[in-house]
Amino acid sequence: MKRKITLKHIARELGVSISTVSKALKNSEEIGAETKGRIQAYAKLHNYKPNNIAISLKNKRTKNIGVIIPDIVHHFFTTVFRGIENYANAKGYNVIVCLSDESFDKEVINMELLANGSIDGFIMALSAGTQQKGDYNHLKEVTDQGIPLVLFDRVADEINCDKVVINDREGAYKAVTKFIKDGRKKIALITTDEHYSVSRDRAAGYKQALLDHNLEYDEGLILKFPTMEIDEKAIEDFFNKTEVDAVLSVNEIFAIASMRFVQAKGLQIPEDISFIGFTDGILSKYATPGLTAVAQHGEKMGEIAAQLLIEKIEVEVEEEIYVTRMLEPTLIERGSTRNNK
Amino acid sequence: MKRKITLKHIARELGVSISTVSKALKNSEEIGAETKGRIQAYAKLHNYKPNNIAISLKNKRTKNIGVIIPDIVHHFFTTVFRGIENYANAKGYNVIVCLSDESFDKEVINMELLANGSIDGFIMALSAGTQQKGDYNHLKEVTDQGIPLVLFDRVADEINCDKVVINDREGAYKAVTKFIKDGRKKIALITTDEHYSVSRDRAAGYKQALLDHNLEYDEGLILKFPTMEIDEKAIEDFFNKTEVDAVLSVNEIFAIASMRFVQAKGLQIPEDISFIGFTDGILSKYATPGLTAVAQHGEKMGEIAAQLLIEKIEVEVEEEIYVTRMLEPTLIERGSTRNNK
DNA sequence: GCTGTTAACGAAAACGTCTTTGTAAAATAA
DNA sequence: TTATTTTACAAAGACGTTTTCGTTAACAGC
DSSP: OOOOOOHHHHHHHHTSOHHHHHHHHTTOTTSOHHHHHHHHHHHHHTTOOOOHHHHHHHHTOOOEEEEEESOSSSHHHHHHHHHHHHHHHHTTOEEEEEEOTTOHHHHHHHHHHHHTTTOSEEEEOOOHHHHHHTOOHHHHHHHHTTOOEEEESSOOTTSOSEEEEEOHHHHHHHHHHHHHHTTOOOEEEEEEOTTSHHHHHHHHHHHHHHHHTTOOOOGGGEEEESSSSOOHHHHHHHHHHSOOSEEEESSHHHHHHHHHHHHHTTOOTTTTOEEEEESOOHHHHHSSSOOEEEEOOHHHHHHHHHHHHHHHHHSOOSSOOOOEEEEOOEEEOOTTOOOOO | OOOOOOHHHHHHHHTSOHHHHHHHHTTOTTSOHHHHHHHHHHHHHTTOOOOHHHHHHHHTOOOEEEEEESOSSSHHHHHHHHHHHHHHHHTTOEEEEEEOTTOHHHHHHHHHHHHTTTOSOEEEOOOHHHHHHTOOHHHHHHHHTTOOEEEESSOOTTSOSEEEEEOHHHHHHHHHHHHHHTTOOOEEEEEEOTTSHHHHHHHHHHHHHHHHTTOOOOGGGEEEESSSSOOHHHHHHHHHHSOOSEEEESSHHHHHHHHHHHHHTTOOTTTTOEEEEESOOHHHHHSSSOOEEEEOOHHHHHHHHHHHHHHHHHSOOSSOOOOEEEEOOEEEOOTTOOOOO
């Protein structure tokens, strides 16, 4: 077992000073050619690599970025993460991931831990707990300390920082508009409780599209779940007692479960009933029929978030100006929708 | 913007020495009650938190673990990651994730970068590139330096370290045995090239089960893809020219795509043809019919990997003994299989 | 009053790196 | 030869902690 070698070892071994070694390895003009050669050769032979921690302490820069997300077992977040990791890595940054598990407390603890020097900046999506509680002090404290922060997807107006979101309202609007153009009249919405900013916006887009096309906005056509948990019973009840010819769902799972149920009931998709789901993930792609989806462009989102963050980290500017980048969602058409006029 | 405060600041402000502050904050008996009180109050007021980097440098312990996986947009890896993160976090460790993207070079670069002091140990699954190349020098170097390493799922015998795998052979064996018990005779295998250790083991279990039950092992019943890429055409060809009443697939996607095709062809699942897929993920659960799956217990695997690693990190032992933990897969029965006798 | 003990704190080194400043000797200029 | 500039390196401080080892001053015991 050969332990890591340090500047001090090399210096002692070669009978020179530490500073000489340091400079020689940076190819400084200050050091004589012969000495430089000896030192570089020795360093190469013994595979010297500077210690990241020592450099971090010196430079007050860790080249790490902290990513805090509610859950990694969720296709959308993984694609965002991939975008972040990819961009960050290319820029020489490593990524520390913490899962808040939708819990406010975990989010706070993890942030505070990382904020004590471990990272140069944060990228995060708020946990459900935090959004419910509406308490953003942990974020304020971080930004007050001058640590850059970028929020994505699940954001809050109360926080002053860069943000990357998709235009959820527009996504829902596009989906409903497509339904209407396809001749659908009874358009249902499956959503979650409104403390998720995304659900709120999507519901707004749904309503707006109906009104803009002179269709009635009927609360009876809205199925609302309190959490992200799926409730088969509620789905059955809803589809048994509500007449519907199109369904927009704020996530894949609700859509797929609903499709399954109506198919079992004997309905044909898309002839009798049409479906669109948010978050174009694995399920949408491989469902039968394929589920038309509002793509969120997670990977792009991650890239942009990383880009914004690294820019903030690397350029010192006295007057902070925060931007919100809004991505346009795209409708990926598959077998679950078709013209029905 | 209030910058982070250090021991030095407190010391200067309160007119004491740095060491006194340090001791007071650790509640040392050495410091007088009055002084201790003043210092603690001041620290609390200004929200003093020790700098992680400085502590890391001092202790030569970062409390970070490095996780290198081929891809995060893959349900199995995300579940493993969740297990790791969960256990590590509970033990006070943070997790740095790097994606090798199935590339040997990326794996090497990321490892070398992290190995220079950023982490206390590694958990990883080998990239496809590494497995193809069979070059494990980067791993050897890391272990030679005394950095603990735990491999999971995609492992290699050549490397001396702790390992966590599932019994892929047994998983395939169980699946094929179920087919046989259900009265199936023409059991196909959909797999990938053999440089994936997992594919190799699964194929072996498949063969063994057939032989043990006096069924013929027929190469014609095996559809082999060169990569993880799906090839619709190959699937069509295979099912058009091969008579099959059961299919074991080494991953979900191949299984789902095949199910789709045979359903489109007019076959009934599971009456005419039965399916089992590896890696019980989202798709298996929400497919129609549900896909019977060999569950890999990713989260458990991650937990065990983290546990093994942290143990190695925390207890110094001169004689290294490496263990391989093998998890037993479980068959999750769903609609895609049923007794057909 | 002297020695020895203890309480309460400070100084300094160490972790590994980088960088500024210092200092010999050698080379050049006067 | 002497003064001045270069060359080539060494010393030291700093990043923020922790910890060991001093160092005072007060006080007890004789």
